Amino acid sequence: MAGTIDRTRYASDNCSVGRTLAVVGERWTFLVLREAFYGQRRFEDIQSTLGVARNVLAARLQTLVEHGLLVRRPYREPGKRERFEYRLTDRGTDLFPALVALMEWGDKHLPDEAGPPVALEHRDCGARLHVELVCEAGHRGDGALGGLTARDATPVPGPGARLRDDATA
Amino acid sequence: MAGTIDRTRYASDNCSVGRTLAVVGERWTFLVLREAFYGQRRFEDIQSTLGVARNVLAARLQTLVEHGLLVRRPYREPGKRERFEYRLTDRGTDLFPALVALMEWGDKHLPDEAGPPVALEHRDCGARLHVELVCEAGHRGDGALGGLTARDATPVPGPGARLRDDATA
DNA sequence: CCATCTGGGTTTCGTATCGAAACTCAGAGA
DNA sequence: TCTCTGAGTTTCGATACGAAACCCAGATGG
Numbered sequence: 001m002a003g004t005i006d007r008t009r010y011a012s013d014n015c016s017v018g019r020t021l022a023v024v025g026e027r028w029t030f031l032v033l034r035e036a037f038y039g040q041r042r043f044e045d046i047q048s049t050l051g052v053a054r055n056v057l058a059a060r061l062q063t064l065v066e067h068g069l070l071v072r073r074p075y076r077e078p079g080k081r082e083r084f085e086y087r088l089t090d091r092g093t094d095l096f097p098a099l100v101a102l103m104e105w106g107d108k109h110l111p112d113e114a115g116p117p118v119a120l121e122h123r124d125c126g127a128r129l130h131v132e133l134v135c136e137a138g139h140r141g142d143g144a145l146g147g148l149t150a151r152d153a154t155p156v157p158g159p160g161a162r163l164r165d166d167a168t169a
Numbered sequence: 170m171a172g173t174i175d176r177t178r179y180a181s182d183n184c185s186v187g188r189t190l191a192v193v194g195e196r197w198t199f200l201v202l203r204e205a206f207y208g209q210r211r212f213e214d215i216q217s218t219l220g221v222a223r224n225v226l227a228a229r230l231q232t233l234v235e236h237g238l239l240v241r242r243p244y245r246e247p248g249k250r251e252r253f254e255y256r257l258t259d260r261g262t263d264l265f266p267a268l269v270a271l272m273e274w275g276d277k278h279l280p281d282e283a284g285p286p287v288a289l290e291h292r293d294c295g296a297r298l299h300v301e302l303v304c305e306a307g308h309r310g311d312g313a314l315g316g317l318t319a320r321d322a323t324p325v326p327g328p329g330a331r332l333r334d335d336a337t338a
Numbered sequence: 339c340c341a342t343c344t345g346g347g348t349t350t351c352g353t354a355t356c357g358a359a360a361c362t363c364a365g366a367g368a
Numbered sequence: 369t370c371t372c373t374g375a376g377t378t379t380c381g382a383t384a385c386g387a388a389a390c391c392c393a394g395a396t397g398g
Contacts, residue, residue: 248396
Protein backbone atom coordinates (compact mmCIF):
# COMPACT_ATOMS: atom_id res chain seq x y z
CA MET A 1 0.00 0.00 0.00
CA ALA A 2 2.83 2.37 0.83
CA GLY A 3 4.26 4.97 -1.47
CA THR A 4 2.33 4.02 -4.55
CA ILE A 5 0.82 7.39 -5.31
CA ASP A 6 3.91 9.52 -5.74
CA ARG A 7 2.93 12.88 -4.33
CA THR A 8 6.01 14.54 -5.76
CA ARG A 9 4.39 13.87 -9.13
CA TYR A 10 0.63 13.65 -8.68
CA ALA A 11 -1.63 16.42 -7.47
CA SER A 12 -3.88 15.83 -4.50
CA ASP A 13 -6.56 18.40 -5.21
CA ASN A 14 -8.61 16.32 -7.62
CA CYS A 15 -9.13 13.41 -5.24
CA SER A 16 -12.56 11.83 -4.99
CA VAL A 17 -12.27 11.73 -1.23
CA GLY A 18 -11.77 15.48 -1.16
CA ARG A 19 -14.66 16.12 -3.51
CA THR A 20 -16.91 13.88 -1.44
CA LEU A 21 -15.92 15.59 1.79
CA ALA A 22 -16.67 18.97 0.24
CA VAL A 23 -20.28 17.76 0.09
CA VAL A 24 -20.64 15.68 3.26
CA GLY A 25 -17.63 16.67 5.34
CA GLU A 26 -19.19 19.25 7.59
CA ARG A 27 -19.81 18.64 11.25
CA TRP A 28 -23.36 17.30 11.37
CA THR A 29 -23.82 16.05 7.83
CA PHE A 30 -23.19 12.37 8.48
CA LEU A 31 -25.38 12.41 11.55
CA VAL A 32 -28.22 13.94 9.56
CA LEU A 33 -27.77 11.19 6.97
CA ARG A 34 -27.71 8.57 9.71
CA GLU A 35 -31.08 9.76 10.94
CA ALA A 36 -32.35 9.73 7.37
CA PHE A 37 -31.26 6.10 7.06
CA TYR A 38 -33.13 5.36 10.28
CA GLY A 39 -36.25 6.80 8.71
CA GLN A 40 -36.37 10.30 10.16
CA ARG A 41 -37.69 12.73 7.58
CA ARG A 42 -38.89 15.86 9.34
CA PHE A 43 -37.03 18.89 10.53
CA GLU A 44 -38.43 18.81 14.05
CA ASP A 45 -37.74 15.10 14.52
CA ILE A 46 -34.17 15.31 13.30
CA GLN A 47 -33.52 18.43 15.31
CA SER A 48 -34.86 17.01 18.56
CA THR A 49 -33.17 13.61 18.34
CA LEU A 50 -29.86 15.05 17.22
CA GLY A 51 -29.81 18.20 19.32
CA VAL A 52 -28.22 20.12 16.46
CA ALA A 53 -28.74 23.88 16.29
CA ARG A 54 -31.72 24.72 14.09
CA ASN A 55 -29.86 27.09 11.82
CA VAL A 56 -27.12 24.53 11.26
CA LEU A 57 -29.65 21.80 10.53
CA ALA A 58 -31.39 24.07 8.04
CA ALA A 59 -28.07 24.75 6.33
CA ARG A 60 -27.09 21.05 6.21
CA LEU A 61 -30.44 19.96 4.82
CA GLN A 62 -30.17 22.64 2.19
CA THR A 63 -26.74 21.58 0.96
CA LEU A 64 -27.78 17.91 0.99
CA VAL A 65 -30.76 18.84 -1.17
CA GLU A 66 -28.59 20.99 -3.45
CA HIS A 67 -26.25 18.07 -4.01
CA GLY A 68 -29.10 15.66 -4.56
CA LEU A 69 -28.64 13.38 -1.55
CA LEU A 70 -32.05 14.36 -0.19
CA VAL A 71 -35.21 15.62 -1.84
CA ARG A 72 -37.52 18.10 -0.15
CA ARG A 73 -41.05 17.07 -0.82
CA PRO A 74 -44.41 18.26 0.46
CA TYR A 75 -46.67 16.11 2.57
CA ARG A 76 -49.94 16.77 4.35
CA GLU A 77 -51.33 15.05 7.39
CA PRO A 78 -55.12 15.06 7.68
CA GLY A 79 -56.31 18.25 9.29
CA LYS A 80 -52.87 19.81 9.02
CA ARG A 81 -51.46 22.20 6.52
CA GLU A 82 -48.92 21.21 3.91
CA ARG A 83 -45.39 20.76 5.19
CA PHE A 84 -42.11 19.43 3.89
CA GLU A 85 -40.04 16.37 4.55
CA TYR A 86 -36.61 15.20 3.42
CA ARG A 87 -36.15 11.83 1.79
CA LEU A 88 -33.03 10.03 0.71
CA THR A 89 -32.38 9.74 -3.00
CA ASP A 90 -30.33 6.97 -4.60
CA ARG A 91 -27.41 9.34 -4.48
CA GLY A 92 -27.94 9.55 -0.75
CA THR A 93 -28.40 5.84 -0.12
CA ASP A 94 -25.19 5.20 -2.05
CA LEU A 95 -23.39 6.76 0.87
CA PHE A 96 -24.64 4.03 3.19
CA PRO A 97 -21.46 1.91 2.98
CA ALA A 98 -19.41 4.89 4.15
CA LEU A 99 -21.73 5.40 7.08
CA VAL A 100 -21.57 1.72 8.01
CA ALA A 101 -17.78 1.75 7.73
CA LEU A 102 -17.63 4.63 10.22
CA MET A 103 -20.07 2.83 12.51
CA GLU A 104 -18.06 -0.37 12.45
CA TRP A 105 -14.85 1.47 13.24
CA GLY A 106 -16.55 3.05 16.23
CA ASP A 107 -17.99 -0.28 17.37
CA LYS A 108 -14.53 -1.81 17.28
CA HIS A 109 -12.30 0.99 18.51
CA LEU A 110 -14.52 3.18 20.67
CA PRO A 111 -16.86 0.56 22.07
CA ASP A 112 -19.68 1.23 24.46
CA GLU A 113 -19.33 -1.09 27.47
CA ALA A 114 -22.77 -2.51 26.72
CA GLY A 115 -22.04 -3.33 23.10
CA PRO A 116 -23.00 -1.73 19.80
CA PRO A 117 -26.04 0.55 20.02
CA VAL A 118 -27.22 -0.45 16.55
CA ALA A 119 -26.78 -3.61 14.50
CA LEU A 120 -27.58 -4.13 10.85
CA GLU A 121 -29.54 -7.15 9.74
CA HIS A 122 -30.02 -8.53 6.27
CA ARG A 123 -33.67 -7.80 5.56
CA ASP A 124 -34.14 -11.15 3.87
CA CYS A 125 -32.46 -13.48 6.35
CA GLY A 126 -31.74 -11.59 9.56
CA ALA A 127 -27.99 -12.24 9.50
CA ARG A 128 -25.57 -9.45 10.31
CA LEU A 129 -24.32 -7.12 7.59
CA HIS A 130 -20.81 -5.73 7.35
CA VAL A 131 -18.75 -3.55 5.08
CA GLU A 132 -15.80 -5.26 3.48
CA LEU A 133 -13.03 -4.62 1.03
CA VAL A 134 -13.43 -7.19 -1.73
CA CYS A 135 -11.40 -8.11 -4.80
CA GLU A 136 -13.15 -8.17 -8.18
CA ALA A 137 -11.39 -11.42 -8.92
CA GLY A 138 -13.03 -12.94 -5.85
CA HIS A 139 -9.94 -13.46 -3.70
CA ARG A 140 -10.53 -13.71 -0.01
CA GLY A 141 -8.54 -12.31 2.85
CA ASP A 142 -7.85 -13.35 6.41
CA GLY A 143 -10.65 -11.41 8.04
CA ALA A 144 -13.51 -13.10 9.83
CA LEU A 145 -15.60 -12.76 6.71
CA GLY A 146 -12.79 -13.04 4.23
CA GLY A 147 -12.53 -9.29 3.75
CA LEU A 148 -9.27 -7.74 2.68
CA THR A 149 -7.44 -4.99 4.57
CA ALA A 150 -5.54 -1.86 3.65
CA ARG A 151 -2.38 -3.97 3.46
CA ASP A 152 -3.84 -5.92 0.54
CA ALA A 153 -4.50 -2.72 -1.40
CA THR A 154 -2.17 -0.91 -3.79
CA PRO A 155 -3.39 2.52 -4.85
CA VAL A 156 -2.36 3.35 -8.41
CA PRO A 157 -2.90 6.52 -10.44
CA GLY A 158 -6.10 6.21 -12.46
CA PRO A 159 -7.10 7.84 -15.76
CA GLY A 160 -8.11 11.04 -13.97
CA ALA A 161 -4.78 11.48 -12.18
CA ARG A 162 -3.19 14.89 -12.76
CA LEU A 163 0.44 15.84 -12.47
CA ARG A 164 1.46 18.49 -9.99
CA ASP A 165 2.19 21.88 -11.48
CA ASP A 166 5.70 21.68 -10.08
CA ALA A 167 6.32 18.02 -10.94
CA THR A 168 9.79 17.34 -12.20
CA ALA A 169 9.82 15.77 -15.66
CA MET B 170 -34.38 0.03 6.27
CA ALA B 171 -36.96 2.68 7.14
CA GLY B 172 -38.17 3.49 10.61
CA THR B 173 -36.52 0.64 12.34
CA ILE B 174 -34.67 2.57 14.99
CA ASP B 175 -37.51 4.29 16.79
CA ARG B 176 -36.11 7.66 17.75
CA THR B 177 -39.04 8.41 20.00
CA ARG B 178 -37.64 5.60 22.18
CA TYR B 179 -33.93 5.30 21.52
CA ALA B 180 -31.33 7.94 22.22
CA SER B 181 -29.02 9.06 19.43
CA ASP B 182 -26.11 10.34 21.48
CA ASN B 183 -24.38 7.00 21.99
CA CYS B 184 -24.10 6.16 18.31
CA SER B 185 -20.84 4.71 17.01
CA VAL B 186 -21.00 7.00 14.01
CA GLY B 187 -21.07 10.00 16.30
CA ARG B 188 -18.22 8.69 18.43
CA THR B 189 -16.14 8.00 15.33
CA LEU B 190 -16.80 11.44 13.91
CA ALA B 191 -15.75 13.02 17.18
CA VAL B 192 -12.30 11.59 16.41
CA VAL B 193 -12.04 11.90 12.63
CA GLY B 194 -14.84 14.31 11.73
CA GLU B 195 -12.89 17.53 11.53
CA ARG B 196 -12.19 19.28 8.28
CA TRP B 197 -8.83 17.90 7.18
CA THR B 198 -8.64 14.67 9.14
CA PHE B 199 -9.68 12.29 6.38
CA LEU B 200 -7.39 13.98 3.89
CA VAL B 201 -4.48 13.60 6.29
CA LEU B 202 -5.34 9.91 6.63
CA ARG B 203 -5.60 9.58 2.87
CA GLU B 204 -2.06 10.89 2.49
CA ALA B 205 -0.95 8.51 5.22
CA PHE B 206 -2.46 5.61 3.25
CA TYR B 207 -0.58 6.80 0.19
CA GLY B 208 2.63 6.59 2.16
CA GLN B 209 3.22 10.20 3.18
CA ARG B 210 4.71 10.35 6.66
CA ARG B 211 6.33 13.72 7.14
CA PHE B 212 4.90 17.02 8.19
CA GLU B 213 6.42 18.99 5.31
CA ASP B 214 5.30 16.49 2.68
CA ILE B 215 1.74 16.31 3.94
CA GLN B 216 1.55 20.06 4.33
CA SER B 217 2.83 20.83 0.85
CA THR B 218 0.73 18.25 -1.02
CA LEU B 219 -2.43 19.07 0.90
CA GLY B 220 -2.01 22.82 1.23
CA VAL B 221 -3.46 22.72 4.73
CA ALA B 222 -2.47 25.45 7.17
CA ARG B 223 0.50 24.37 9.27
CA ASN B 224 -1.15 25.02 12.61
CA VAL B 225 -4.20 23.03 11.58
CA LEU B 226 -2.06 20.14 10.34
CA ALA B 227 -0.16 20.14 13.62
CA ALA B 228 -3.45 19.99 15.52
CA ARG B 229 -4.88 17.17 13.37
CA LEU B 230 -1.73 15.07 13.62
CA GLN B 231 -1.78 15.54 17.37
CA THR B 232 -5.36 14.37 17.81
CA LEU B 233 -4.76 11.42 15.48
CA VAL B 234 -1.77 10.44 17.61
CA GLU B 235 -3.77 10.95 20.82
CA HIS B 236 -6.46 8.62 19.56
CA GLY B 237 -3.94 6.06 18.38
CA LEU B 238 -4.53 6.22 14.61
CA LEU B 239 -0.99 7.43 14.01
CA VAL B 240 2.25 7.02 15.94
CA ARG B 241 4.90 9.70 16.05
CA ARG B 242 8.26 8.07 15.76
CA PRO B 243 11.78 9.35 15.34
CA TYR B 244 13.83 8.69 12.26
CA ARG B 245 17.24 9.88 11.09
CA GLU B 246 18.54 10.24 7.59
CA PRO B 247 22.34 9.94 7.22
CA GLY B 248 23.99 13.27 7.87
CA LYS B 249 20.77 14.76 9.18
CA ARG B 250 19.52 15.24 12.67
CA GLU B 251 16.78 13.18 14.25
CA ARG B 252 13.29 14.09 13.12
CA PHE B 253 9.81 12.69 13.49
CA GLU B 254 7.38 10.99 11.18
CA TYR B 255 3.81 9.79 11.51
CA ARG B 256 2.85 6.24 10.72
CA LEU B 257 -0.49 4.52 10.59
CA THR B 258 -1.31 2.07 13.36
CA ASP B 259 -3.71 -0.84 12.98
CA ARG B 260 -6.34 1.40 14.47
CA GLY B 261 -5.66 3.83 11.65
CA THR B 262 -5.59 1.27 8.85
CA ASP B 263 -8.93 -0.06 10.11
CA LEU B 264 -10.44 3.17 8.85
CA PHE B 265 -9.41 2.34 5.29
CA PRO B 266 -12.82 0.93 4.28
CA ALA B 267 -14.49 4.20 5.27
CA LEU B 268 -12.00 6.15 3.20
CA VAL B 269 -12.53 3.88 0.20
CA ALA B 270 -16.30 4.15 0.58
CA LEU B 271 -16.03 7.94 0.43
CA MET B 272 -13.72 7.68 -2.58
CA GLU B 273 -16.09 5.37 -4.45
CA TRP B 274 -19.03 7.66 -3.79
CA GLY B 275 -17.06 10.56 -5.23
CA ASP B 276 -15.94 8.50 -8.24
CA LYS B 277 -19.56 7.66 -8.98
CA HIS B 278 -21.40 10.84 -8.12
CA LEU B 279 -18.87 13.63 -8.55
CA PRO B 280 -16.79 12.20 -11.38
CA ASP B 281 -13.82 13.89 -12.93
CA GLU B 282 -14.32 13.97 -16.69
CA ALA B 283 -11.12 12.03 -17.16
CA GLY B 284 -12.08 9.23 -14.79
CA PRO B 285 -11.05 8.32 -11.24
CA PRO B 286 -7.77 9.87 -10.14
CA VAL B 287 -6.85 6.83 -8.06
CA ALA B 288 -7.72 3.16 -8.39
CA LEU B 289 -7.13 0.40 -5.88
CA GLU B 290 -5.56 -2.86 -6.95
CA HIS B 291 -5.36 -6.12 -5.10
CA ARG B 292 -1.69 -6.38 -4.23
CA ASP B 293 -1.64 -10.10 -4.98
CA CYS B 294 -3.49 -10.21 -8.30
CA GLY B 295 -3.87 -6.68 -9.65
CA ALA B 296 -7.68 -6.80 -9.85
CA ARG B 297 -9.73 -3.85 -8.65
CA LEU B 298 -10.81 -3.58 -5.03
CA HIS B 299 -14.15 -2.26 -3.85
CA VAL B 300 -16.04 -1.74 -0.64
CA GLU B 301 -19.23 -3.73 -0.31
CA LEU B 302 -22.00 -4.43 2.10
CA VAL B 303 -21.99 -8.18 2.68
CA CYS B 304 -24.22 -10.57 4.60
CA GLU B 305 -22.64 -12.89 7.17
CA ALA B 306 -24.77 -15.69 5.80
CA GLY B 307 -23.19 -15.17 2.40
CA HIS B 308 -26.23 -13.91 0.52
CA ARG B 309 -25.53 -11.89 -2.55
CA GLY B 310 -27.23 -8.79 -3.89
CA ASP B 311 -27.91 -7.38 -7.30
CA GLY B 312 -24.83 -5.19 -7.53
CA ALA B 313 -22.12 -5.77 -10.09
CA LEU B 314 -20.12 -7.61 -7.47
CA GLY B 315 -23.04 -9.02 -5.57
CA GLY B 316 -22.89 -6.36 -2.88
CA LEU B 317 -26.01 -5.42 -0.96
CA THR B 318 -27.44 -1.91 -0.68
CA ALA B 319 -29.02 0.18 2.03
CA ARG B 320 -32.39 -1.24 1.00
CA ASP B 321 -31.28 -4.71 2.03
CA ALA B 322 -30.35 -3.50 5.50
CA THR B 323 -32.55 -3.30 8.57
CA PRO B 324 -31.01 -1.42 11.48
CA VAL B 325 -32.08 -2.86 14.83
CA PRO B 326 -31.26 -1.71 18.37
CA GLY B 327 -28.20 -3.56 19.63
CA PRO B 328 -27.16 -4.48 23.18
CA GLY B 329 -25.74 -0.98 23.74
CA ALA B 330 -28.92 0.85 22.73
CA ARG B 331 -30.14 3.30 25.34
CA LEU B 332 -33.65 4.61 25.87
CA ARG B 333 -34.27 8.33 25.60
CA ASP B 334 -34.69 10.10 28.90
CA ASP B 335 -38.13 11.19 27.81
CA ALA B 336 -39.17 7.92 26.20
CA THR B 337 -42.75 6.98 26.88
CA ALA B 338 -43.13 3.62 28.57
C1' DC C 339 32.98 29.56 15.66
C1' DC C 340 29.71 32.16 13.22
C1' DA C 341 26.17 32.23 9.64
C1' DT C 342 22.97 29.75 7.11
C1' DC C 343 19.79 26.08 5.92
C1' DT C 344 16.02 22.82 6.99
C1' DG C 345 12.29 20.11 9.00
C1' DG C 346 8.91 20.61 12.16
C1' DG C 347 6.54 23.01 14.37
C1' DT C 348 4.10 27.61 17.50
C1' DT C 349 2.13 32.44 17.67
C1' DT C 350 -0.66 35.97 16.12
C1' DC C 351 -4.52 37.77 14.20
C1' DG C 352 -8.37 38.27 11.03
C1' DT C 353 -12.24 35.59 8.97
C1' DA C 354 -15.66 31.88 8.70
C1' DT C 355 -18.49 28.51 10.93
C1' DC C 356 -21.06 26.88 15.04
C1' DG C 357 -24.36 26.99 18.92
C1' DA C 358 -28.23 28.91 21.72
C1' DA C 359 -32.01 31.34 21.97
C1' DA C 360 -35.30 34.45 20.29
C1' DC C 361 -38.15 35.69 16.50
C1' DT C 362 -41.06 34.90 12.17
C1' DC C 363 -44.59 32.96 9.34
C1' DA C 364 -48.69 30.59 7.72
C1' DG C 365 -52.39 27.77 8.16
C1' DA C 366 -55.57 24.85 11.46
C1' DG C 367 -58.57 24.67 15.48
C1' DA C 368 -61.20 26.55 19.60
C1' DT D 369 -59.61 36.48 17.36
C1' DC D 370 -56.33 33.83 19.86
C1' DT D 371 -53.37 30.17 20.16
C1' DC D 372 -50.73 26.20 18.58
C1' DT D 373 -47.35 23.94 15.52
C1' DG D 374 -43.83 22.75 12.14
C1' DA D 375 -40.33 24.75 9.75
C1' DG D 376 -37.48 27.60 9.44
C1' DT D 377 -34.52 32.78 9.90
C1' DT D 378 -32.02 36.27 12.69
C1' DT D 379 -28.88 37.75 16.00
C1' DC D 380 -24.90 37.46 18.54
C1' DG D 381 -21.14 35.42 21.32
C1' DA D 382 -17.85 31.32 21.10
C1' DT D 383 -14.88 28.12 18.29
C1' DA D 384 -12.34 26.67 14.41
C1' DC D 385 -9.82 27.78 10.27
C1' DG D 386 -6.32 30.15 7.17
C1' DA D 387 -2.15 32.95 6.14
C1' DA D 388 1.94 34.47 7.39
C1' DA D 389 5.50 35.36 10.47
C1' DC D 390 8.32 33.57 13.88
C1' DC D 391 11.09 29.96 16.52
C1' DC D 392 14.26 26.14 17.51
C1' DA D 393 17.97 22.82 17.08
C1' DG D 394 21.16 20.43 14.85
C1' DA D 395 23.78 19.79 10.37
C1' DT D 396 26.99 22.26 7.04
C1' DG D 397 30.04 25.67 5.06
C1' DG D 398 33.41 29.15 5.36
